[in-house]
Every structure is written in C-alpha cells, then in structure tokens.
Amino acid sequence: MLEQLSTRFKKIVKFIRGEGKITEENISDALRQIKIALLEADVNYKIVKDFIEKIKQKALDQKVIESITPGQQVIKIVKDELTELLGSKSHSLNFSNQRPSIYLLVGLQGSGKTTTCGKLAKWFSKRNKKPLLTSLDLKRPAAQEQLKKIANLIGINFYPVDRNKNLKTVIENLINHAKSNYFDSIIIDTAGRLHVDEELMEELFLIKELLKPVETIYVGDALTGQDAVRSAQLFDKKVGIDSIILTKLDGDARGGAALSIVSVTGKPIKFIGVGEKFDELEVFHPERLASRILGFGDVVTLVEKAMEKIETEKAEELAKKIKKQEFTLEDFRRQLAQLRKLGSLSSLIKFFPSIGPFKSLEKINIDDKKIIHYEAIINSMTLKERENPKIINGRRRLRIAKGSGRSVQEVNQLLKQYFQMKKMLNRKDFKKILNSISKM
Amino acid sequence: MDLILKNKISKTREKFKNTIENILLKNKKKEELIEEIEESLILADVGWNSTQKIINSIREKIRVQFSPEEVKRIIENEIVSILTKSPINLNFGKSKTVIMLVGVNGSGKTTCTAKLANYLKKRKMKVIMVAADTFRPAAIEQLLVWGEKIGVPVFKNYTAKDPASVVFDALKIKDVDVFLIDTGGRLHTKINLMQEVEKIARICARQVKGAPHDVLLVLDAGIGQNAIQQAREFLKFTGLTGIFVSKLDGTAKGGCVIGISDELGLPVKFIGVGEGEDDIMEFSPEEYARALLR
Ligand SMILES: Nc1nc2c(ncn2[C@@H]2O[C@H](COP(=O)(O)OP(=O)(O)OP(=O)(O)O)[C@@H](O)[C@H]2O)c(=O)[nH]1
Ligand SMILES: Nc1nc2c(ncn2[C@@H]2O[C@H](COP(=O)(O)OP(=O)(O)OP(=O)(O)O)[C@@H](O)[C@H]2O)c(=O)[nH]1
Ligand SMILES: [Mg+2]
Ligand SMILES: [Mg+2]
Numbered sequence: 158m159l160e161q162l163s164t165r166f167k168k169i170v171k172f173i174r175g176e177g178k179i180t181e182e183n184i185s186d187a188l189r190q191i192k193i194a195l196l197e198a199d200v201n202y203k204i205v206k207d208f209i210e211k212i213k214q215k216a217l218d219q220k221v222i223e224s225i226t227p228g229q230q231v232i233k234i235v236k237d238e239l240t241e242l243l244g245s246k247s248h249s250l251n252f253s254n255q256r257p258s259i260y261l262l263v264g265l266q267g268s269g270k271t272t273t274c275g276k277l278a279k280w281f282s283k284r285n286k287k288p289l290l291t292s293l294d295l296k297r298p299a300a301q302e303q304l305k306k307i308a309n310l311i312g313i314n315f316y317p318v319d320r321n322k323n324l325k326t327v328i329e330n331l332i333n334h335a336k337s338n339y340f341d342s343i344i345i346d347t348a349g350r351l352h353v354d355e356e357l358m359e360e361l362f363l364i365k366e367l368l369k370p371v372e373t374i375y376v377g378d379a380l381t382g383q384d385a386v387r388s389a390q391l392f393d394k395k396v397g398i399d400s401i402i403l404t405k406l407d408g409d410a411r412g413g414a415a416l417s418i419v420s421v422t423g424k425p426i427k428f429i430g431v432g433e434k435f436d437e438l439e440v441f442h443p444e445r446l447a448s449r450i451l452g453f454g455d456v457v458t459l460v461e462k463a464m465e466k467i468e469t470e471k472a473e474e475l476a477k478k479i480k481k482q483e484f485t486l487e488d489f490r491r492q493l494a495q496l497r498k499l500g501s502l503s504s505l506i507k508f509f510p511s512i513g514p515f516k517s518l519e520k521i522n523i524d525d526k527k528i529i530h531y532e533a534i535i536n537s538m539t540l541k542e543r544e545n546p547k548i549i550n551g552r553r554r555l556r557i558a559k560g561s562g563r564s565v566q567e568v569n570q571l572l573k574q575y576f577q578m579k580k581m582l583n584r585k586d587f588k589k590i591l592n593s594i595s596k597m
Numbered sequence: 598m599d600l601i602l603k604n605k606i607s608k609t610r611e612k613f614k615n616t617i618e619n620i621l622l623k624n625k626k627k628e629e630l631i632e633e634i635e636e637s638l639i640l641a642d643v644g645w646n647s648t649q650k651i652i653n654s655i656r657e658k659i660r661v662q663f664s665p666e667e668v669k670r671i672i673e674n675e676i677v678s679i680l681t682k683s684p685i686n687l688n689f690g691k692s693k694t695v696i697m698l699v700g701v702n703g704s705g706k707t708t709c710t711a712k713l714a715n716y717l718k719k720r721k722m723k724v725i726m727v728a729a730d731t732f733r734p735a736a737i738e739q740l741l742v743w744g745e746k747i748g749v750p751v752f753k754n755y756t757a758k759d760p761a762s763v764v765f766d767a768l769k770i771k772d773v774d775v776f777l778i779d780t781g782g783r784l785h786t787k788i789n790l791m792q793e794v795e796k797i798a799r800i801c802a803r804q805v806k807g808a809p810h811d812v813l814l815v816l817d818a819g820i821g822q823n824a825i826q827q828a829r830e831f832l833k834f835t836g837l838t839g840i841f842v843s844k845l846d847g848t849a850k851g852g853c854v855i856g857i858s859d860e861l862g863l864p865v866k867f868i869g870v871g872e873g874e875d876d877i878m879e880f881s882p883e884e885y886a887r888a889l890l891r
Contacts, residue, residue: 196644411823
C-alpha cells in the first residue's frame with residue numbers, strides 16, 4: 158500500500174509541478190488517480206462517481222486555469238470537499254433536558270458496540286458524570302458477562318436485566334433505577350444484527366420506541382468495504398440513527414467507509430475508536446479523516462507548507478545525503494533549524510498521516526522548546542562528533558552536557574532520537590517522499 | 598449436506614441481488630457492459646486492481662453478440678480459476694491435528710471456532726476448543742457457552758496472561774483428534790500482538806508434529822480493501838493456510854478473497870452464513886462466483 162501511495166503521490170507531485178494549466182484532458186488523469194485512491198480507501202463506488210463529477214465541475218468552474226499551481230488547487234478542492242462531506246466540524250454529544258440522558262448503541266455484529274459502551278461510560282465519568290451501563294443483548298454468548306466485566310474494569314455501575322421479564326417492564330425498571338439513583342446517563346448495548354434481518358430490526362425499533370434515547374448511535378467498523386452504504390442506510394431507515402461512532406481506526410485501513418456512512422445517512426460522526434482499551438476513544442476531526450482517506454492528503458499539505466519555507470538547496474543536499482544513507486548529526490541540527498522556521502514542529506508532525514512509515518514520528522515527539530535545547534547540545538559537539546556520532550561515549554557526553562548547559566539525560570535523549578530518526582529516514586518510502594519534496 | 602445447510606444456501610443466494618444479471622440482459626455495447634461489470638465487481642469489494650485484472654483477461658473473450666449467460670460464464674470461470682489455485686480441504690495430521698483461527702477484532706473467530714468444532718464433531722472426530730484469547734473481557738466465557746451448546750470441551754485458564762502458555766498446556770491433553778485454537782482479535786499493525794500470535798504458532802509447531810496444520814484467517818464478509826494487507830501480515834507471522842469468510846448471510850460478498858487468493862495463493866476453506874453452530878459451509882468456488890455475479 159505504501160509503495161502505491163508514494164508512486165501515486167509522485168504522480169501527483171509531477172502534476173502539481175507540471176504544466177500549469179488545467180484542461181479537461183489533463184485533469185481527467187488526476188481525477189482518475191483520485192478515483193482509484195478513493196475506491197482503494199473503500200469509499201462506495203457510486204459515491205466516488207458523484208464526488209469525482211462534482212470535483213471536476215468545481216475545478217473547471219473556479220477558473221483555476223489562470224492559477225500558477227492548478228494541481229494544488231485541485232487537490233485543495235478535493236480535500237475541502239471531502240472534509241465538508243465528512244461534516245466539516247466536530248460535534249459533541251447531546252444531552253436530554255431531564256436526567257438520565259439515554260444513549261442506545263446499535264450496529265452490525267462485531268462492529269464494537271459493547272467495547273464502545275465501555276469507552277463512552279469512561280468518557281462520561283472522566284467528565285464527572287455518573288453513567289450507568291446496561292446490555293439488552295440476550296443473544297450473543299456471554300454478552301451480559303462481557304459488559305459486566307468491562308463495567309468492573311473501569312469502575313462503572315452495571316445494571317443487569319432480568320431475562321424473565323418482558324422488554325417493556327425491563328426498560329421501565331431500568332429507567333426508574335437510573336432516576337432514583339441519580340445517574341446522569343444510561344448507555345445501552347444491543348445485540349449485533351444484520352440490516353436485512355427484518356425481525357431483529359423490528360425489535361430494535363421497538364426498543365428505541367420504549368427508551369426514547371437522546372441519541373441512537375450507529376457503531377460502524379472502519380474496516381468495512383462497499384457494503385457500508387447499505388447497512389448504514391437500512392439502520393437509519395428502519396430504526397433511525399442520530400450519530401455515528403467509527404471504530405478500529407487504530408489500524409492502517411483508510412476508513413473510506415466513513416464517507417459512505419455519512420453521505421448516505423447525513424448523520425455526524427462524533428467519536429472514533431482507536432484501540433481496544435477503554436480510554437481509546439477520540440473526538441472526531443473531519444479534516445484528519447479526509448486526509449487519511451485520500452492517503453496522500455497530509456503529505457500534499459506538507460509539500461505546500463514546505464515549498465514556502467524550506468530553502469531548496471539545503472533540502473536538496475539533505476535528500477542527497479539521505480540517498481547515500483549518511484544522515485549525520487550536523488544534518489540533524491540543520492534540519493531542526495529548518496523545522497523551527499516552518500513553525501511548530503509538533504504541528505508539522507500532525508500533517509503526516511499517522512499510519513505507515515510516519516507512525517514512528519509520533520513517538521519521536523520533540524517539543525518546540527526542545528529544538529532549541531537540542532541545537533545548543535549539537536552546537537557543543539565537535540565537528541568530528543557531528544559527522545560520526547557513534548564515537549560519542551560517556552566522557553564526551555558529559556563534556557557536551559557541560560558545554561551546552563543541558564543535562565546528560567538530555568544528551569542521551571537527543572542521540573537516541575537522532576538514531577531513531579536516522580533509521581526511519583533510511584526507509585525506502587520515506588526517502589521517496591522527501592526526495593519529491595526537495596525536488597520541488 | 599444436511600437439510601439445514603441447504604436451506605441456508607438458498608437463503609444466502611436470494612440475498613445476493615441480481616445486479617450483473619440485470620446488466621447483461623439490457624444488451625449494452627461492449628464498453629458499457631464492461632464498465633458495469635467493473636461496477637458490480639467493485640461493489641462486491643473485489644477491489645480496483647483485481648477488478649482490472651479480471652476485466653483485462655475477459656475483455657478479449659467477450660463478443661457483443663454473446664448472450665448474458667455466456668458473458669456471465671466467462672467471468673465466473675475467470676473467478677473460479679483464481680479461487681481454485683490451492684486445495685480447499687483441511688489439512689489433517691497423522692495423529693493430532695491443530696487448527697488456529699486468527700484475525701482482526703470482531704471478525705468472527707470465536708463463532709467460527711465453535712462452528713468448526715461442531716462440524717468436525719459431526720464427522721466423528723474428538724475435538725477440543727482452546728481459549729487462547731486472554732485479553733478481551735469474557736472471551737473465555739463466550740467460548741464456554743459455545744462448548745456447552747455444542748457439547749465440545751473447552752480448555753481454559755482464567756489467570757493466564759500469555760495465550761501461548763495456555764496453548765502449550767492444552768496440547769498436552771491426550772486422546773484428542775483436533776485442537777481448535779480461538780485466538781484474540783488483533784490488528785495486523787500491532788507488532789507486539791502479531792508477535793504474540795506468532796509465538797502461539799511456534800508453540801504448536803514445537804509441541805505437535807506438523808502443527809499448526811491449518812491457520813485460518815477469519816474475514817468478515819463486509820471487510821474492505823484492508824483485508825489484503827491483513828492477509829499479507831498474518832501470513833508473514835503465522836503462515837496462514839486459508840481463509841474462513843464469516844457473515845456471508847448479509848448483503849456483503851467478501852470479494853476481497855479474490856485478490857487475496859490471486860496474490861497470496863490462499864484458498865477460502867469455509868464460509869459462515871449465520872450465528873448458529875450449523876451455519877457453516879465448505880467453500881464452493883463455483884457457487885461463490887455465481888453468487889458474486891448475481
Ligand atoms: N483495535 C480496535 N479494536 C476494537 C475497537 N473497538 C472495539 N474493538 C474490538 O473489536 C472486537 C469486537 O468488539 P465488541 O465490542 O465485542 O463488538 P460488538 O459490536 O459488541 O459485537 P457483537 O455484540 O457480537 O455484535 C473486540 O475484540 C474489541 O476489543 C477499536 O477501536 N480498535
Ligand atoms: N450474521 C452472522 N454473524 C456472525 C457470523 N459469524 C459470527 N457472527 C457474529 O459476529 C459477532 C462477532 O463474533 P465473534 O466470534 O465474537 O468474533 P471474534 O473474531 O471472536 O471477536 P474478538 O474475539 O472480539 O476479536 C458475534 O455477534 C457473532 O454472533 C456469521 O456467519 N453471520
Ligand atoms: Mg456486543
Ligand atoms: Mg473472539
């Protein structure tokens with residue numbers, strides 16, 4: 158995938174640098190690339206088709222023909238349009254006027270409903286709210302047990318339902334219990350079901366009628382393919398959903414299903430699940446997902462930003478060195494200085510997709526004040542040390558620390574990060590991308 | 598095949614909406630026809646590359662004057678030829694057999710483990726299920742409920758943290774024909790979890806000759822293009838031998854298996870068509886290809 162990504166990216170870079178003029182002919186190639194990218198990201202075929210048509214009209218309409226970098230503008234249109242489709246802003250949860258606010262989680266089998274119930278409960282309790290967890294899943298083996306264990310793990314109250322009572326009584330008892338014990342919210346798990354299972358969809362509708370939740374949340378799996386459209390649509394039509402939580406975004410799936418689900422239901426994504434643990438729930442940011450779906454979006458943004466500020470020569474030299482695999486501390490220092498010019502490093506790192514070769518960047522996590530300290534440390538090294546950091550032993554570290562007024566730990570940290578970075582920069586795909594940047 | 602299964606098949610078939618059939622009957626020009634075939638394949642999650650590959654290989658064979666049936670047969674044959682690259686039956690050991698089920702979170706591993714146990718038990722084999730998901734809350738309890746339901750023993754250890762150690766202990770049990778190992782869900786991008794499942798496979802190999810005889814990647818029929826990357830990674834870490842497609846009773850078709858089969862030579866061995874223990878079928882490439890185009 159990464160191979161493909163960087164070749165596609167290269168093509169687009171070529172297009173950006175290229176000819177300067179947009180015609181129907183040369184835009185069609187770019188649009189085809191974008192189409193394939195979206196399909197490979199699992200955006201539904203029909204949605205892609207409409208989307209590409211829209212982009213084409215916009216691109217030709219906006220008189221980008223006159224502009225110096227039309228390719229960039231096309232990409233910007235694509236990204237903006239995608240972001241807008243995804244919701245253009247973050248939404249928070251709704252609350253009902255009276256306590257308790259009821260949240261009903263629904264979705265296909267295995268999408269992550271039960272886990273997400275736990276995550277939401279934890280999210281509430283961190284905000285000093287008192288949530289109650291309960292499960293209406295009497296079908297899946299050990300479903301009750303699962304939510305009960307989760308509740309225990311995260312220290313949230315769990316309300317067991319009485320299997321022998323009918324649904325109406327169960328729900329009345331539940332709400333009374335929540336009211337009399339001053340719970341702020343009830344988070345309700347349901348059994349997974351197929352959108353084409355008439356009987357179970359009817360049952361879910363009934364549950365919703367009885368509960369009158371403030372939000373019925375569709376829990377969708379980010380790994381889903383083309384069928385995401387059909388399932389989300391039917392859940393919305395037959396049960397009615399208010400919002401969406403997208404799970405399993407911690408992998409390297411591009412998550413195009415999100416676009417399908419949102420387009421077809423018109424409902425906002427509120428959170429994303431990024432792990433199996435109960436604090437791995439994040440507020441949804443449309444622009445980040447738009448970039449991720451595009452695959453190269455972040456890199457393009459980085460290119461745009463870099464083009465304005467990085468001095469081309471130095472970057473070229475760096476690219477050459479990287480090619481020859483000899484990224485030295487001196488280069489590291491120069492790079493730090495350049496990065497400082499670009500603005501905050503941490504904000505820059507955000508532009509990299511947090512998948513694939515860039516993943517380790519997050520771990521490197523250099524904050525901006527540190528850059529200055531790091532520069533000071535490197536400035537205290539001899540040229541020989543900078544060119545061949547392997548020779549920096551304990552005694553030298555002590556000297557460097559004294560010379561720069563920083564601690565030995567910091568010197569160690571810097572060296573560690575340098576070696577990490579060097580390792581990463583030597584990766585094929587990263588080199589390709591840096592190369593393209595520096596050539597511009 | 599028993600009666601229940603037969604009913605399930607026809608139910609499944611009905612749900613595959615007849616897209617290509619309709620297209621073909623409309624008697625289109627060749628390029629239009631091809632574009633619409635492309636659409637159907639992509640909508641079935643076959644993916645861009647595999648779709649182009651299929652289309653390129655049939656393009657020359659199709660004539661405008663062909664009947665819809667003929668065109669359909671050509672595409673079907675192409676798909677079948679991809680899906681029959683490797684044999685689809687289970688591998689059995691000389692005395693003991695070990696089968697691992699692996700895959701990403703929520704794909705259906707535990708349910709498939711139970712279905713497979715039930716399937717083998719019906720074929721007069723002595724089966725045991727091994728609860729090797731030590732992480733997910735109530736994963737062991739879930740398998741125990743299944744064991745009770747289908748009358749198959751479950752090997753478990755509530756306090757173990759390392760699933761490989763559970764498997765190590767389980768494989769010591771005598772008088773068992775087939776060990777079915779239910780592993781925890783893991784995304785292929787999590788290196789520590791992939792190493793964990795690699796270790797399980799290693800323990801199997803060390804304890805039983807020729808084990809694991811099968812390592813099945815459980816794929817949700819609804820999965821998109823990420824499946825191919827999953828298959829590559831799981832293959833690398835566990836030496837996959839095949840695929841179990843779950844949840845084919847919905848509207849999703851799991852077309853990603855075509856690309857996986859083509860690129861990695863991994864056969865689909867079983868499919869799941871419901872949440873019951875009998876909702877398992879041996880994979881038939883012909884029927885699958887037919888259903889895909891329907
Ligand atoms: N990696 C990852 N795994 C997740 C995430 N959310 C849920 N899971 C895992 O996905 C699997 C299925 O989650 P469940 O919460 O049991 O799914 P469910 O929708 O309740 O399943 P059913 O009740 O059977 O329909 C479990 O292994 C979870 O740990 C996520 O955001 N990331
Ligand atoms: N409709 C349908 N549902 C299925 C099928 N196979 C499994 N499921 C359901 O999918 C959900 C998840 O199944 P599990 O067997 O728990 O999945 P898993 O891969 O073990 O999940 P983790 O261990 O959490 O990663 C359950 O609700 C199952 O009942 C199938 O063939 N059809
Ligand atoms: Mg559940
Ligand atoms: Mg399981």
